Structures are given as C-alpha cells and as structure tokens.
Amino acid sequence: MKIPTLDNIKQAAYRIAPHIHNTPVLTCQALNDLTGANLFFKCENFQKGGAFKFRGACNAVFSFTDEEAKRGVCTHSSGNHAQALALAAAKRSIKAHIVMPENAPKVKIEGVKGYGGKVVLCKPTLRAREETAKEIREKSGALFIHPYDDITIVTGQATAALELHERINNPDIIMAPVGGGGLISGTALATHYLAPKTKVIAAEPEGADDAYRSFKSGSFVPSETPTTIADGLLTSTGNITFPIIQEYVSDIMTVSESNIITAMKLTWERMKIIIEPSSAVPLGVILQHSERFKGKRVGIIISGGNVDLRKLPWQSDNKER
C-alpha cells in the first residue's frame, strides 16, 4: 500500500482550500484548570456540513478529471459522510447518489436532500446498503466513494491536522476519535511528517472498542454489536486505515459512556460550542486517565457538531450533574 506523502496532503489542502473552512483552534481556561493539561481544540464542528468529513469528500470529488466527475458519485452512509459527499458533489455540480437505511433519522435524510443529494433508501443492513450501492454504480456509472477506507479520503482528512500543526508547535499529544479510522489515520500521517516527536493517541468508546482490541492484539478485530452514544464510531477500521493506525498511532485509549457524556456536557457548558458525542471521546479519555495528560500540551480534533437537539443525553437526567 502506498501511503499518502506530505506532498499529497499539501496538494489536498490546496485542492480543497476554496471550498472548506480553515476552522478555528479554541482554548478554554476552565477545561485546562479542570484537566491540568493545556488543550487546543481544532473545531471541525464549524466545518461545512458540520463535520471533518467534508474535507475527505471534497478531496475525492475534486481529484476526479472532468470526464470522471461527469459520472457522478455514490456512497452508502447514514452519517456525516452522506451530507459531506452530497455537499462536495454540489460544489462540483455533479450528481451524488446516497444510499441510506430507511430507518435513518429524518433530519439526516433531509440534510442530504438539502444539499441536492439523491437519496436512495434501502433496508437497514450492511448487505442491503452495499447491494443497493452496487446497483446504482452499475446502472449510472457513478464512482463509489467509501466513507473512510480510501486513500483520497484519508489524505483529505489529514488536512485538519495539517492546519492544527500550523497553529500549535510540536504539541506533546494529538488526539482524535477512531471509528472507521479515516480521521485518525490522516491525523497520524500529518503528525508523523510535521511533528514526529508528537504522540498520536486515538480515543475510542469502551462500548465500541474494536480498534483498541485490534491495535493491542496486532490483528484486525471487526466491530460487532457496538453500543455507544458516539454514533459516529460504530464502524470497523478498514484495509487501508488499520495498517496506518498500526504503524503511525502511538496508542489507543478507551472511555466509558458516562465520561463521554460528561465531556460532551462540559464542552457545551464551558466552551459554549456544540459538539456531537463522538467528538467528546478524546476529552472523555483525558478525564478518565487524567494522570497521563497532566502538564501536557494536547491538540484535539473535534470531529463534528451534528446533534439532534431534541434528544440530548442529559435530558432524561433529573439529577444535577
């Protein structure tokens, strides 16, 4: 496998620059005081489409020749990749066919449609999704873009860490959540090139710890019946992302559901920014294993901010947290 070079990542950054936000890096004294660490939050929740996913999708869509692009693009996703690809395709004025499970949240389906994506509903199984996407590709010739197990996607996601390293010099640690592994592998590569002494730590929910178990055992473990509020982190790592994680990530650490919720609520309350549960996983790890982060300068990639505001994890909770 040919991993993305620093030049590839810089080219991706240049390619997507006209379309994306160079998102701000925020700090918060209250969270620094609480954790004893010095935290820098790269706010991809402010990215277009509400998540880092737009970087990869944009890089993929704008990497095609005009001839290729005409065929349109296609994916299956019920999450942020669906909206990101629809939006990126709209920017290039090409068609995006998005296969979504029929039980996907209405707000996500509407989001894809709002960006001009063509939604195709299917039964809520991985097999139905893959078959439906295959049919579309065969019929329309659309180019399939995997949510994470794709070199162009990984290279696009790496641009978030590239921007973070432009803002903070040689942090001790860089953290990102790990689900399929697109974000963390891009982050690890960019950090390997730009700040080789910086440790890259992937953060994962205890209830969906397939990447942790894969990493610790040295061989791929699939995600089976994951249970976590961090709905962006349910998937298994891939053929491309897992080897990159094995080589370039320093460690994977896990966190309990209650610490994910505490971290999410703290971020909302103290930073006044809206982050989705998956984005709270790195701060949750820091809260749960604080001794390891005390006195350290830590960059954290906030992956996204797409939350159903009517269903918040602390809503059914009548106790004071």
Added chain:
Amino acid sequence: MKIPTLDNIKQAAYRIAPHIHNTPVLTCQALNDLTGANLFFKCENFQKGGAFKFRGACNAVFSFTDEEAKRGVCTHSSGNHAQALALAAAKRSIKAHIVMPENAPKVKIEGVKGYGGKVVLCKPTLRAREETAKEIREKSGALFIHPYDDITIVTGQATAALELHERINNPDIIMAPVGGGGLISGTALATHYLAPKTKVIAAEPEGADDAYRSFKSGSFVPSETPTTIADGLLTSTGNITFPIIQEYVSDIMTVSESNIITAMKLTWERMKIIIEPSSAVPLGVILQHSERFKGKRVGIIISGGNVDLRKLPWQSDNKER
C-alpha cells in the same frame, strides 16, 4: 449627564484587555442564505463568565483606586452580572458580595460561589434585594455596582462594539438586545464614534417591550410583568441608559417568542455555538422583518451563552421544526 467619550471607551478597553477575551467574529453561510443579509456575529458567549457582562464588571472593578478596591464590591443580580462581578473581583483579589433571590437557579448560585463570590440570599422581590444590598454596603463599606445603570459599566460594555468595528468596516447595521440597556447604549456610543453612518438597532422581545414603548413614546415606560424566554431582558432601562438609547439608537424592533426560539435553534444547529435566548433576539428580529435587512451587512452582538442545558425551549416540542 456626561456620556462616555471615545477616549473613555479606549481607556476601558486598555484597562480590561489583560483580563478579557477579544472574542471572535463568526460568519455563517447558511444563515446568510436564509436571511439574504450578510451577518457578522461578535461572540460574547465565548467571553469569560459566558457573557459580555464581564467587560463592564471588569472595567468597574479595575477603575477603583487600591484604597477603594479594598472595601470590596456588592451588587444584586440573579443573572450574568452576578457571576461577572464575582469573577472580576476575584481577578483583583477583592471581596464581592452578591445578593441573589432565594429562588435563583442553583446553577447560577453555584456559578457565583465558584468564582469566589460571597452569596447573600434574600426574598425574591426587588425591594428585598435592594434593602439587603444596602445593609451590606452599610456594614462592610462595599462599593455598589449596578448591573447596567452606571457609566463605568456602559463604558465597559462599549468595548465589545469597539472590537467588532475593528473587524468589520462600516456595517450598514449593528444590533444588540436591549434589557436594562447597558449593552445597547455602549454599542450605540462606540458606533456613533467609530462608524457614524451605521444604524444601531436594538432588539427586544414583544413580551418585554418596555424599551420599545419608551423609545416610541419619547418617555420612560417601566417593565411590568414581562413575559419572555429571554430572561436577560426582563429589566427596565435606567436613568443613564435610556437617554443614551434615545439619542444614539436608530430604532428598536420587537420579535415574537416563537421567532426568538427559531433563531436560537437555528444558531445552535447551523453555527454550532451555544447562545442564550436573549442573544437570539436580534436574529429573531431579522427573521421576522427580513425585508428590512436584505442585502445589508449586519453586525450582531451575541450577548451570552449561559443556558440550563436540561431545560431547552424546544425540548417539550415533539413536532419537527
């Protein structure tokens, strides 16, 4: 009355600079598309203490001589001013006595205590508050700092608009919510000096439209039985703020409760930032009277982000908004 000069405002900015955040100015393509206006949000929800109030409180506390400061400060407030004054006093290492109604939200009382403020509870009437504050002043010699009807406070609040004008040149309109009038009168003065052609529009809930009625009738109307979700805007304008509003504010516009909630939810969903209901009032006015803002460059001061996350206005709403 001697109104603050541009020099006074600049001196205040210099005085408080070591203590406050120069908050970011954010834009949002989705909200621009929706309103047809070009909006610039000055994010005082990211200010220390979670609201613009810290600017005025800091200016007041750091304007005292060492001799005066030793006496400590005192106020009555159940809102953002209480926390702001406690925090400002802590920065100068002096005592802050904060009189709060015994039915104030526990989270606000804890907030004041968290900043080291000395909380004195009283019956939940304005009379009880004023009498309790008077007793404290007489007993301790503490200096009383009114939440808004105080020249030093108004001058401090003016620094938010000063910073906004440093970021955007001659906007067509600047908006801020009006409650007691500290923020809007500071904003109007700074704009008068720095961008005299810019119109200053105060935004007020229909259910608490005392400033609107005062402004339109030309004589002070007190706030009686106000009913609005915008709990920072319940108070009447003051002897200092109302005359400044009369002279330097171009117009006051009102907005319905449902448009305030829509504006608040839109800001959370599309900008991914947490704002309190009072802060949504200007955007609510724009949604309700959109024809007046189309094509205009509008600066909006987001006043704060202190919200009880367990009681959100759309929580009891089962319809899709």
